[in-house]
Amino acid sequence: MSGQDVHNLDPSVQGQWVPIAAAAIRLLTSKVGREGMTKGWALARPYVDKAIKAPNTYILEGAGGGGRIIQVRLRKTGAVVFRLDYFPIKTGGPNVLHYHIPPNLKNHYEVF
Numbered sequence: 506m507s508g509q510d511v512h513n514l515d516p517s518v519q520g521q522w523v524p525i526a527a528a529a530i531r532l533l534t535s536k537v538g539r540e541g542m543t544k545g546w547a548l549a550r551p552y553v554d555k556a557i558k559a560p561n562t563y564i565l566e567g568a569g570g571g572g573r574i575i576q577v578r579l580r581k582t583g584a585v586v587f588r589l590d591y592f593p594i595k596t597g598g599p600n601v602l603h604y605h606i607p608p609n610l611k612n613h614y615e616v617f
Contacts, residue, residue, distance in 0.1 A: 525567040526553060529575040529589075532568050536591045537602050541617040545574065545589055545602055548616060552577040552587035572600070585610055 529549070533542040556563035556577045563586065566576040572592025578585050588605045594613045602617040 525565055525575070528567050532574055533589075533591075533602075536574075536600070537617055541602050544616050545604075548604055549575055549587065549589050555586075589616075 530542060530546060533545050537545065553565060553575065556565040562580055564578045564580050564583075566573075566578065568574055569576070572590045574589040574591055576585060576588040584607070585605065586607065588610070589602070590604070590613075591602050592600050594601050594603060594615070601613075601615055603613045603615050605612065606614070
């Protein structure tokens with residue numbers, strides 16, 4: 506997201522979103538490098554933008570346990586709409602940048 510995009514946000518939303526997104530981008534870059542960050546953020550950004558534009562509908566969450574980088578959930582039900590993770594898909598395997606989307610959040614879609 507460019508600086509111009511951030512300045513166009515409502516200040517109350519911008520203040521909540523910027524630290525979460527910045528932390529996610531830093532974490533992505535540290536884990537998978539610039540190319541992985543670019544690919545991962547390209548997938549996450551539409552969901553993050555949706556959460557920013559409708560903060561009463563969505564919850565934006567940053568890094569968490571289990572290798573989560575960023576997650577968007579529905580505020581009403583708590584259902585996950587999108588999650589970007591960096592951890593092994595198979596037990597004992599290498600860490601892999603992947604994402605989850607409904608209807609089956611158990612499916613892993615590899616990014617990088």
